[in-house]
Amino acid sequence: MFGLPPEATGMGYDTSMLQLVGYLFGGLVSVIAGAIVLGLLTLPVFFAVLWVADKTAAALANATGWFPLKVVVIMFRGLRRSMLRTSLTYLAIFVLTLVLCLIYAVLYLIAAVTTEKEANFKAIVTHKTTIPSQMPPGYYERFRTACLEELPPGMRPVNGDKDIMSWAFFLGTTDKVNPRKDTLAFLFALEPDKVLTMMDGLDELTGEEKDLLDQACKRMTANPRSIVMSSSRMKGMNVQVGQTIKMASLNYPNLTFEFDIIGTLPEGKYEGIGFMNKEYLLKQIDSYERDRIANPKGEKHPMAEKCVNLIWVKLPTREAFERLSAIVNDGKFGTVPIKLETASSGIGSWLTAYKDIFKGIKYLLVPAMIGIMSLVVANALSISVRERRTEMAVLKVLGFQPRHVLLLVLGEALLVGMLGGGMSALLAWGMLGNFKFQIAFLGGFFVPVNALIYGPALGMAVSFAGSLFPALSAKDVKVAEVFAKVA
């Protein structure tokens, strides 16, 4: 049923939404399953950390004789009592924190890219109505004139032409007859001399990475057939730097290209894609008119007036943006309707289609996960408290106050929460630091470093929520009743 048009299913609604929900559900289940496997793999590390912390606390308690440290030692020992139960609590907190860290990474990046800057922000020009946006190349020249000559001097891009660039999307295959994933390449056709100043993420490069990309861009300018690609795409296509590949374009019909791969994009930036020189694309479009074999009538290429997808400009102030917006929206600008948006609102518009999904994740999925994991923790701790009611009663008999018993139960849970949440956040942070992934042009997702604080805090909060009622029940243990039942 999934993927069929509404009329084919006879259900009267678009089944693609069901398909999307199916994918999301499948994705979530896979992530949780992966997190459980990781949690199981890290269990020995968790117990090793617990053992070291226990020994350290015991050594400190022996050296100082300090009562709170002695209580902490009892908490640690309590965790070793039932390895299965402690493992279950750890796993629940580990999975919860890991999944939330990954969700946090996505939401964090989306918040970052959709937050408006007040100065030095980017604006994006797209076709007003068509998706994907397609504009004639003349519009790029017209737009540059507007930015560099029609805007008042104080409002023009600070670095002049270097602050304006266009993108054309190129999809090609090395096997026109049988285009498979391992033959496909997706390239941004752009102006190589603007890559280091205009591309998000690349303008922050330093050191050797910046030098290498700078050299590659100069070579792309000198030889328009040169391209740079991400290492993951090269690996996927089984090609390498120094190789020449012949590609037939899939979105520019009847055009073939011969690319020299001259470099690799920095790790984690623009994964899965590559950059080519826009000049080469325009040259091939022009030459189509003269190709009497593929084009006996000598017509212009059908994409000749649609070969600019996006135009970017860096503007110094919001006033400059508003003035430029007025110029672009003026009917005299041209016949093709275009719109100017800030980059963040442009991305925001692109994300509008997914807004309900993000809301669902933020306000339904995340609280539901926290609730479920709290229940798992509460269940494990309740069993533990029930099993140890006599022990709690003995502590009370010996003179421990109800608050001491409360602290013991809460403390055990908080220790597991802190360790489980901390290890999970550390792993998520380390994993996404080393295996960056990317969706569209949003740049690499990463777990922000402050997750290393939020992770343990989340683990402790969930443990606290889960252990509160068992702890209160332990605190209120009636000594005489417990021993009466035992007797």
Added chain:
Amino acid sequence: MSEPIVRVRDLHKSFTRGTEAIHVLRDLTLDVGTAEFLALMGPSGSGKTTLLNLIAGLDTPTGGTITVGDSVISSMSESELARWRTRHVGFVFQFYYLLPVLTAYENVELPLLLLPLTKEQRRKQVETALDLVGLADRMDHRPGQLSGGQQQRVGIARAMVTDPVLIVADEPTGDLDTKSADEILRLMEILRSQLGKTIIMVTHDPKAAARAQRVLHLEKGQLVRDTMTGIGFNAAVV
């Protein structure tokens, strides 16, 4: 009888089960002398454990008063009772109730953690207590590594480590073989005779009761017989 350390007057304890009131103890009056070894006997449900719990400050009476030393414990709050118990009462249980994750040393040290003692003072007291019960060489063992008799000896060391005036024991030999039970009773006699502790022990075992100086028989919440065994000193019936 020596100067009474425990004075129970008109003690009444009842529970409510549904709409029914169950009277476990009825107007019970009793004195226990300093350094006296008293055994409480009676059939199940006679109220002996309830009486023990009340005297030890583990429960509060429905009526009447209990005074231990200078403290009227029947009118204390739960937290006052907890503080009082730490200093004045030691407990020995039938099933030892040692914390399985702590060593013998750490189990004995537990009640001392609540007192304002230095680490050295605590160490000295714990070692003295374990030495007295003959387990100085087992202080780093966990309960699971000790026999039942040894665990009960650790329980006794834990009961006496704070130097309480009163030691209460609920069936302390009930889970032990004859030899171990004999060792435990001998230890309790030593606590009374050499350290001057007052001991109140609940037991079903007439042989164990015979080792006490005095045996009280309870039935249906009332004291029905008070017997001197003739051990230790000549005492008078209250």
